[in-house]
Amino acid sequence: MLRRLIIIPISLFFVVAFSYALVEIMPGDPALAIAGNTANEREVAIIRAELGLDRPFDERFVRFFTDIAQGDLGRSFFDGQIVSHEITRYFPASVEIMVLSLLFAGLIGLSLGALAGYFRQRAPDSVARIVITALQAVPEFLIALLLIFFIFYLWRWAPAPIGRLSLTDTYPPVVTNFLFIDLILAGDWNGLRSTAHRSVLPVATLAIGTAAYFAKVARATIGAAMSSKQVQFARACGLSEFKVLQYALLQARGPIITYTAILVAALVGGASIIETMFSWRGLGQWGLQAILNKDVPAIQGFVIATGSFTMIVYLALDLVVAALDPRIRHDRG
Amino acid sequence: MTAAESSPGTLRAHFGLWFGLTVITAMLVAAVFAPLPYDPIKPNADAVLQAPSAAYWMGTDSIGFDVFSRVIEAARRDLPLAFGGAIISAVIGVPLGLATTLKGRASEIIMRGLDAFQAFPLLVLAIAIVTLTGNRLEMVIFAIVLIETPRMMRLIRSEGLAIRESRFIEAAEAMGARPRRILFVHLLPNVTGIILAQTSIAAANSLTVVAALSFLGIGVSPPDPSWGVMIQAGARLMTSGQWWVSLFPGVAVFLAVMSLNLIADDLDVIFERTSR
Amino acid sequence: MSLVVKDLETRFITRQGVVYAANGVNFTVGDGEIVGIVGESGSGKTVTINSILGLLDPAGRVRNGSALFDGTDLLAIRRRELRRIRGARIGFIAQNPFGALNPMLTIEDQFYNVMRAHRRADRTEVRQQALEMLRRVGIAGPERTLDGYAHELSGGMAQRVVIAIALLLNPPLVIADEPTTALDVTVQRQILDLIKGLIREGQRSMLIVTHDLGVVAQYCDRVVVMYSGRVVEEGPVAKVFTRPLHPYTLALLRSVPRLGTEVQGLGGRVPDLLSRPTGCAFRHRCAFAKESCAVATPPTAAIGPDRAVACVLDVEREVPALVVD
Numbered sequence: 062m063l064r065r066l067i068i069i070p071i072s073l074f075f076v077v078a079f080s081y082a083l084v085e086i087m088p089g090d091p092a093l094a095i096a097g098n099t100a101n102e103r104e105v106a107i108i109r110a111e112l113g114l115d116r117p118f119d120e121r122f123v124r125f126f127t128d129i130a131q132g133d134l135g136r137s138f139f140d141g142q143i144v145s146h147e148i149t150r151y152f153p154a155s156v157e158i159m160v161l162s163l164l165f166a167g168l169i170g171l172s173l174g175a176l177a178g179y180f181r182q183r184a185p186d187s188v189a190r191i192v193i194t195a196l197q198a199v200p201e202f203l204i205a206l207l208l209i210f211f212i213f214y215l216w217r218w219a220p221a222p223i224g225r226l227s228l229t230d231t232y233p234p235v236v237t238n239f240l241f242i243d244l245i246l247a248g249d250w251n252g253l254r255s256t257a258h259r260s261v262l263p264v265a266t267l268a269i270g271t272a273a274y275f276a277k278v279a280r281a282t283i284g285a286a287m288s289s290k291q292v293q294f295a296r297a298c299g300l301s302e303f304k305v306l307q308y309a310l311l312q313a314r315g316p317i318i319t320y321t322a323i324l325v326a327a328l329v330g331g332a333s334i335i336e337t338m339f340s341w342r343g344l345g346q347w348g349l350q351a352i353l354n355k356d357v358p359a360i361q362g363f364v365i366a367t368g369s370f371t372m373i374v375y376l377a378l379d380l381v382v383a384a385l386d387p388r389i390r391h392d393r394g
Numbered sequence: 395m396t397a398a399e400s401s402p403g404t405l406r407a408h409f410g411l412w413f414g415l416t417v418i419t420a421m422l423v424a425a426v427f428a429p430l431p432y433d434p435i436k437p438n439a440d441a442v443l444q445a446p447s448a449a450y451w452m453g454t455d456s457i458g459f460d461v462f463s464r465v466i467e468a469a470r471r472d473l474p475l476a477f478g479g480a481i482i483s484a485v486i487g488v489p490l491g492l493a494t495t496l497k498g499r500a501s502e503i504i505m506r507g508l509d510a511f512q513a514f515p516l517l518v519l520a521i522a523i524v525t526l527t528g529n530r531l532e533m534v535i536f537a538i539v540l541i542e543t544p545r546m547m548r549l550i551r552s553e554g555l556a557i558r559e560s561r562f563i564e565a566a567e568a569m570g571a572r573p574r575r576i577l578f579v580h581l582l583p584n585v586t587g588i589i590l591a592q593t594s595i596a597a598a599n600s601l602t603v604v605a606a607l608s609f610l611g612i613g614v615s616p617p618d619p620s621w622g623v624m625i626q627a628g629a630r631l632m633t634s635g636q637w638w639v640s641l642f643p644g645v646a647v648f649l650a651v652m653s654l655n656l657i658a659d660d661l662d663v664i665f666e667r668t669s670r
Numbered sequence: 671m672s673l674v675v676k677d678l679e680t681r682f683i684t685r686q687g688v689v690y691a692a693n694g695v696n697f698t699v700g701d702g703e704i705v706g707i708v709g710e711s712g713s714g715k716t717v718t719i720n721s722i723l724g725l726l727d728p729a730g731r732v733r734n735g736s737a738l739f740d741g742t743d744l745l746a747i748r749r750r751e752l753r754r755i756r757g758a759r760i761g762f763i764a765q766n767p768f769g770a771l772n773p774m775l776t777i778e779d780q781f782y783n784v785m786r787a788h789r790r791a792d793r794t795e796v797r798q799q800a801l802e803m804l805r806r807v808g809i810a811g812p813e814r815t816l817d818g819y820a821h822e823l824s825g826g827m828a829q830r831v832v833i834a835i836a837l838l839l840n841p842p843l844v845i846a847d848e849p850t851t852a853l854d855v856t857v858q859r860q861i862l863d864l865i866k867g868l869i870r871e872g873q874r875s876m877l878i879v880t881h882d883l884g885v886v887a888q889y890c891d892r893v894v895v896m897y898s899g900r901v902v903e904e905g906p907v908a909k910v911f912t913r914p915l916h917p918y919t920l921a922l923l924r925s926v927p928r929l930g931t932e933v934q935g936l937g938g939r940v941p942d943l944l945s946r947p948t949g950c951a952f953r954h955r956c957a958f959a960k961e962s963c964a965v966a967t968p969p970t971a972a973i974g975p976d977r978a979v980a981c982v983l984d985v986e987r988e989v990p991a992l993v994v995d
Binding site: 290300 | 720723724725727728729749753754755756757758762764765766769770771772773774775783784787788819821832835836
Binding site: 202 | 612628655
């Protein structure tokens with residue numbers, strides 16, 4: 062357990078170093094590349110100074126780290142906003158879409174996977190395998206387009222994919238930056254309904270894409286658990302099939318939770334594209350825009366924020382697994 | 395259970411492998427040899443947003459490009475990028491992975507570092523690298539290698555360690571074979587199947603990354619087609635019902651990715667058995 | 671109590687082809703008897719008991735035969751009825767206790783689940799009975815054991831817990847699958863003595879699968895010798911071990927002179943179960959094989975009141991008596 066905790070600062074160091082390296086890999090003069098062809102000498106010089114390119118490498122590197130340690134991620138080249146403020150502003154929306162997607166993906170994926178694992182090598186398993194294989198091969202942005210075509214264009218079940226609220230809705234006063242929570246705090250039930258309705262397509266997109274992976278890992282782990290000696294003994298003792306499945310789930314639980322951490326990392330990337338497609342205005346969309354703008358401080362902030370976020374999720378899920386497994390739990394104490 | 399009575403090695407036993415190989419081969423052949431009915435980079439202003447028909451098999455887009463011609467043309471661009479990235483990852487990752495199976499603290503530390511790397515949103519990484527290194531889609535190979543090499547290393551390491559435990563490596567060690575000889579003469583042949591499978595998966599992942607990047611317009615130079623660019627061209631049209639512009643390139647990505655995954659799945663099954 | 675297995679045929683459907691795992695298995699377990707099934711790995715011993723208990727992998731199929739347990743055919747009844755018999759009327763002792771016990775649940779929960787699968791009972795009641803069972807299997811601190819988890823126990827202790835669970839509902843028949851092979855040699859004997867004591871004391875019957883002839887010699891009343899998915903010889907241990915009638919039994923006994931050693935050192939290799947057996951499966955390794963052995967599977971013939979053998983030889987005359995060197 063202690064070893065896991067030691068990994069964290071090391072990993073964080075790598076994340077920060079990596080975000081720094083992003084500037085270094087830019088070919089030619091980064092300042093020139095960022096400022097663009099139309100910039101004059103003075104503008105380029107300002108950017109160069111911002112990046113610290115006028116100082117020696119080691120000094121730059123150390124300063125970069127001390128700034129970040131103090132929570133100073135600099136200002137955006139593009140619109141002059143303070144990067145750390147922007148991150149806290151956009152992060153909650155990303156958390157909302159990711160939590161909702163994970164919830165539904167888990168529900169759908171784990172049920173499908175459990176079904177396949179329980180009936181392994183029989184008809185439900187074959188069907189599930191085909192569904193999983195097919196779903197895994199569809200890029201998420203294509204899922205989004207297909208959902209838009211069917212659910213919005215053809216059947217009109219969902220509103221147009223433009224933003225989290227319609228033009229006629231008013232945004233609630235910002236309290237937490239979590240739109241759902243702010244709407245509830247403001248008591249704006251119409252707004253809540255509106256945003257829930259508008260969440261259907263983006264959440265469904267990410268949920269479907271992620272569900273395939275949940276199903277895959279659940280199928281494999283539960284399938285293996287079903288042919289384990291443990292399940293055999295449970296059956297030999299006359300336990301009901303419901304209990305037997307429960308035993309198999311207990312056995313598969315750890316690996317599935319661990320795998321969820323990997324899915325979260327993938328989800329952060331996928332969410333950038335989906336947020337952009339649906340104008341979700343979360344951290345993913347903001348970060349993607351920063352990358353396209355070559356807005357170096359914002360990119361670095363984005364990389365550090367997402368990197369640390371997934372790192373924390375890894376650790377948290379690791380702790381959950383350890384807490385749930387008596388074998389690890391006892392080792393520690 | 396009818397498949398059951400069949401003997402091993404039949405078409406049915408490895409349906410995924412044969413299906414995948416057929417589709418991928420067909421795509422490569424089409425990419426290299428297929429004559430294109432229309433110029434893929436010259437739009438026809440008189441044929442805008444035509445639905446699929448005998449003249450335009452997959453319809454035309456809002457500029458007047460023939461979707462079919464561009465789907466094929468895009469394969470010439472996307473498939474080599476994906477395969478190239480995957481193969482380079484294997485070439486780099488396999489020896490490194492084998493090396494980490496040697497005992498020692500260094501390999502342990504390297505693997506820990508790679509574990510941390512896995513925690514990263516890799517698609518974001520690829521986007522950042524391509525954008526910052528001059529915005530050319532070819533740079534995606536660099537990103538792919540960065541993403542897929544550690545995966546290859548991890549797999550080779552775990553497989554290699556498992557095989558090391560087995561008797562014949564122990565015997566070779568006991569007889570005084572040198573470490574490098576053990577790696578390449580004894581371990582490598584036993585992980586070939588796994589390498590092929592993982593390379594296939596890497597190619598599938600790469601194809602998705604290439605599609606995602608070009609979908610976002612990163613690293614593309616119009617009017618050159620790429621499946622992702624084409625899907626993007628039809629994205630807005632999905633809200634107005636012209637489904638064919640996005641769907642056909644989307645199906646191309648889907649088929650290619652699924653085929654590569656199916657090949658990998660069956661290779662895993664086949665080789666796991668013989669290596670045991 | 672009686673268990674009569676007749677003509678049991680089980681096949682596995684794998685990617686490599688069909689595995690003929692049990693090809694017409696016949697034997698009986700009488701009231702109060704301890705019967706050992708012995709054979710090399712791959713002989714179909716474990717498949718046989720898994721077929722009887724309905725515990726086969728999804729790839730496994732019982733194609734033919736019956737297993738009459740007090741007149742009820744275990745192979746024909748519905749899964750729900752079979753479930754009610756398992757655990758309650760047939761106890762099962764697994765090979766590896768750490769594989770069998772659930773690592774995520776306390777030992778008490780596992781007793782509780784087994785009890786609740788068959789009867790209404792509240793926790794305190796189950797706890798009392800579990801404590802009683804744990805004492806009977808010789809666990810010193812039963813309270814602590816109940817509150818703990820499997821990984822906190824030693825191998826011998828864990829197997830005692832498994833035995834306690836198997837006997838919790840007082841089943842008239844116990845099936846044990848190599849109950850000591852996963853354990854330290856030092857505790858094997860203790861566990862076997864314990865099992866035998868509990869079986870005799872409760873006037874139960876037992877079917878024990880093993881590849882250890884020493885175990886059979888010391889703990890069983892009758893022995894069933896299996897080879898390549900078929901019973902080649904059956905009879906009282908005393909008689910079979912002093913005067914084996916099948917060449918395979920003879921070879922087995924010759925290869926294992928002492929208690930506690932595994933079956934080994936037989937010439938030739940175990941037959942390939944992937945092909946449908948024709949003729950006697952043992953003929954390639956048999957010192958007495960004739961041409962007729964390849965033609966037809968030898969029928970099982972009764973020898974005297976309590977023995978049977980499947981061999982075309984005139985066993986009394988042609989198979990030599992066992993000479994222990």
